[in-house]
Amino acid sequence: MLHIVNKSATERNSLESALRMVTKGSAVLLIEDAVYAATQGSVAAAKIQSAMADVQIYALGPDLDARGMSSRVLDGVKVVDYSGFVDLVTEHNSCQSWL
Amino acid sequence: MSDMMDDMEEGGEGVVKKFMFVNRKAPHGTIYALEGLEVVLISAAFDQDVSMVFVDDGVYELIKGVNTKGIEVKDFSKTYRALEGYDIEKLYVEKASMDARGLTEDDLIVDVTVLDSAEMANLMAEQDVVISY
Numbered sequence: 001m002l003h004i005v006n007k008s009a010t011e012r013n014s015l016e017s018a019l020r021m022v023t024k025g026s027a028v029l030l031i032e033d034a035v036y037a038a039t040q041g042s043v044a045a046a047k048i049q050s051a052m053a054d055v056q057i058y059a060l061g062p063d064l065d066a067r068g069m070s071s072r073v074l075d076g077v078k079v080v081d082y083s084g085f086v087d088l089v090t091e092h093n094s095c096q097s098w099l
Numbered sequence: 100m101s102d103m104m105d106d107m108e109e110g111g112e113g114v115v116k117k118f119m120f121v122n123r124k125a126p127h128g129t130i131y132a133l134e135g136l137e138v139v140l141i142s143a144a145f146d147q148d149v150s151m152v153f154v155d156d157g158v159y160e161l162i163k164g165v166n167t168k169g170i171e172v173k174d175f176s177k178t179y180r181a182l183e184g185y186d187i188e189k190l191y192v193e194k195a196s197m198d199a200r201g202l203t204e205d206d207l208i209v210d211v212t213v214l215d216s217a218e219m220a221n222l223m224a225e226q227d228v229v230i231s232y
Binding site: 006007008010011032033036039040041042043045061062063065066067068069070071072081 | 124125126127128129155156159162163164165166167168169170172174176199200201202206
């Protein structure tokens with residue numbers, strides 16, 4: 001299953017909710033303001049790092065670029081472009097968007 | 100905003116009030132950051148004592164090295180550099196907000212004054228008008 005998060009983890013609890021519901025082998029894709037969570041030094045980074053033991057975390061590159069965050073991405077987080085986004089959706093049998 | 104206009108018309112030229120614009124949102128996920136910036140630019144026309152404050156996710160508005168081509172929206176981060184030209188020079192950032200996001204002054208596109216939370220609270224308390232985005 002693919003979990004998509006688009007809200008800032010320092011403003012809303014969507015990321016926490018998503019990470020609570022992920023199962024082993026699931027993927028989490030961070031887009032829009034959620035990408036800040038995958039950056040070095042953020043208080044949310046620890047949540048991402050502990051989740052990476054069980055799930056693969058992806059972040060949308062164009063959203064990182066637009067926020068000046070491309071050079072700060074955590075090790076282990078895979079950056080994807082829009083076609084990578086589409087691939088993730090097609091590779092997983094279902095999606096949940098944590099709006 | 101209509102109260103603000105009325106006050107100014109009634110007060111005439113001599114009255115200068117302390118206005119604080121509080122920015123608490125990241126730049127592109129919502130329209131708040133851009134709208135807040137536009138209102139600050141408009142406020143410059145009224146010759147008031149304007150402070151612009153960045154707390155919580157609002158500190159992300161000032162990050163350097165932005166490239167918005169991929170998401171096809173306006174890059175307004177450079178507009179913060181133009182504020183000086185409108186005599187808006189009081190920019191404040193809360194230290195705790197930067198620390199929580201792993202950011203330092205070197206990451207920011209403009210010169211700011213960094214305040215601790217108590218200093219920020221005092222600055223807010225001494226304003227005549229506080230407008231939040």
